[in-house]
Amino acid sequence: MRWQKKARSKEPRKATARGAATRARIIAAAADLVCRRGARATSLDDIMAASATSKSQLYHYFADKDALMRAVIELQTRRVTGGQATLLEAVDTLDRLRGWRDEVVAMNKAAHSVGGCPLGSLASELADQSESARAMLADGFGLWRSHLARALRAMRDRGELKEDAKPEDLATAVIAALEGGLLLAQTARTTRPLELALDMAIDHVARASQCGAAA
Amino acid sequence: MRWQKKARSKEPRKATARGAATRARIIAAAADLVCRRGARATSLDDIMAASATSKSQLYHYFADKDALMRAVIELQTRRVTGGQATLLEAVDTLDRLRGWRDEVVAMNKAAHSVGGCPLGSLASELADQSESARAMLADGFGLWRSHLARALRAMRDRGELKEDAKPEDLATAVIAALEGGLLLAQTARTTRPLELALDMAIDHVARASQCGAAA
């Protein structure tokens, strides 16, 4: 299980539409399984079964399991940050930020607090095992933070936040609260810890507004 | 990899001092490896090598790998909550809580932000795979929270916190921030996210003091 070894250009130079579809199908199936069971607990046979493909296909499109896992990380990162970008793009007030909080909590409730954050799970499992995976996930979190920071900057520009508030730092803290809340929720099987953590985070942002005392 | 199946009473009725030592040695070695590589990535052969034991010994003291992993969870829980109990027992003011924050950050810095929280890693890997593991970890976090809540209650009794502040809820949010901060720190290889998350948490506690505006 080494990860960072080969940056081989395994992809065939010419890719047919059918080939691209197969490749995408493999990654999607792998992402789904990895999300539910973890990277190490997902076997290539599982992925083959779930995507209706054969060994040859896996190794035709990916150099090895590591390469496939990197593709999975990439997809999950795009999914999460894409979803967050959508949820956050209209956020430019504290009230809308609270709406975002409610949506996050609702999603967790819908999942019965099972699974946590796809990025968080991958990070916990792979950050110490593979430098390349770690770097990709760090970038993913960075992108997420930038989306959140954009929203916070919009709030600052509207005068809802103090001039000296630091959107990037606030965003980091908010995401930390979210991830930690998800982890505790996953462990306790209640959304309660997530709610408490996010409320704290929102208060923290609110605290950066005006002179400290706001609802 | 099923976990919750057997509550078998595998432990021999009579345990010698030597036997108990061997058992402890196995658990300690396993805990060490699991902490660094994860449960699934740790093989019994690894554990045998690290603890200088044989297959028979593993299966003499534990019904199967699952049982051993449960023992590991128990040990790690005791270590973490024990360590936190020590760090938190003298905490009864906001200033001392800040001292606690500094110690947590210092520990992370000493580890170069590698590894995260042993409980958090186990929770992320096992919460969705094994009901018994999930329950044990939930208890572990609960115990940790109670230690933190005790400190917060002491602060409230001293008049540092408002009467209607809820120590248990505050403690939950603080631990969420810590866990999330550790995860981001592990991914980014900097203590910075942990610092930001814990500062937010401390502010959140401070905000529950007096009427909202305190340093």
Added chain:
DNA sequence: TCATAAATGGACTGTCAAGTCCAATTCGGT
């Protein structure tokens, strides 16, 4: 249409890991 490249099927190999088994050894109490 034909040559070539892409795509696929699936058997096969080597390795590693969990778990079993039995024989040998050590220990504790009497």
Added chain:
DNA sequence: ACCGAATTGGACTTGACAGTCCATTTATGA
């Protein structure tokens, strides 16, 4: 010292999994 239980050594079995190989089918472009 002696007996049964506790403890230990380590070979062996079984299965799973990553990765290899080659034959076959399908698409593409001149």
